[in-house]
Amino acid sequence: MSAAGQFVLTLSCPDRAGIVAAVSNHLAANQCNIVEAQQFGDAETGRFFMRLVFESTQHGPEALRTGLDGFAPSLKMQWTLRDRSQRRRVMLLVSKFDHCLADTLYRWRIGELPMDIVGVVANHPIETYRHLDFDGIPFHYLPVDRDSKVQQEAQLWSLIEQSGAELVVLARYMQVLSSELADRLAGRCINIHHSFLPGFKGARPYHQAHRRGVKLIGATAHFVTTDLDEGPIIEQDIERVTHADTPDDLIRIGRDIERRVLARTLRLYLDDRVLLNGSKTVVFHS
Incomplete structure (x- = not known):
């Protein structure tokens, strides 16, 4: 198994029940381990915001982005993904x-x-x-x-x-x-x-x-x-x-x-x- 790479995922989408579970389950299904998580639901705008730091030993950034491209539309999610080693x-x-x-x-x-x-x-x-x-x-x-x-x-x-x-x-x-x-x-x-x-x-x-x-x-x-x-x-x-x-x-x-x-x-x-x-x-x- 290769050494774990660390990534930061930020996202926003319309607020609704089950977002945290959906994102967490998606990352778990791709053998990713979440090491830090923060979230905020804005009652005024009706949007949900999240920042996740996770490790992956199985996938590089391009494979992760491809997976998120397929997953994000289900939540109408705007997102960014960055490899933390990239300045x-x-x-x-x-x-x-x-x-x-x-x-x-x-x-x-x-x-x-x-x-x-x-x-x-x-x-x-x-x-x-x-x-x-x-x-x-x-x-x-x-x-x-x-x-x-x-x-x-x-x-x-x-x-x-x-x-x-x-x-x-x-x-x-x-x-x-x-x-x-x-x-x-x-x-x-x-x-x-x-x-x-x-x-x-x-x-x-x-x-x-x-x-x-x-x-x-x-x-x-x-x-x-x-x-x-x-x-x-x-x-x-x-x-x-x-x-x-x-x-x-x-x-x-x-x-x-x-x-x-x-x-x-x-x-x-x-x-x-x-x-x-x-x-x-x-x-x-x-």
Whole structure:
């Protein structure tokens, strides 16, 4: 018998009795052993969500996918299956503020984020990031302005396709993606927004927050959609501030929140713990 391969199955379908039994029995019939299971039934949308980690000694990923193709229609099931030994290919987009990029690179290099970084795309030249270690990571300088946006996004899309990027991360990439590109990247593009959405959208959110005298500031990671800063929220965090804090203080505090929110989001996404549920997400924490 060959060594067991470990797989992650995520699924959603209309909620009804017997789903867990049906899925479990299907895996058991294919000599698979479930080692982790999480589920959620959304009473509001009437949909059921599940994440399963299982081992298989008898079948590889293609045979398992073929079996699920035959089984899934009976439950009207949308599903994904990933071999856990396969690392996701990720592209990072960045502008002048590089604290999220620097933190992501550090966590990746020490093995905290198991992914393959297939490229860093910036709208500032590489000299802007001279203190960062890009050794082994392709760097692409794609400047953009109002007149060149269409051409720049065409180049960006070409890089995404050529690199085989499965996930695009806007690591404080201070450019609004066009509706066309956002549509193409639906469900596989994440933005870290420097405020606690849905409040203070758009530019200079910390200045907006300061003018309103907020006592809590935060950061939000969400999927990118055609509606600016309206995509399904994945992760958020906050810090308490006071009347004595200036906008610069809020920016400094915000940088720390942004870094940790993005890191948590990436860990969740890379481990198949984030499922889309219309305008929301289901997030299965460990």
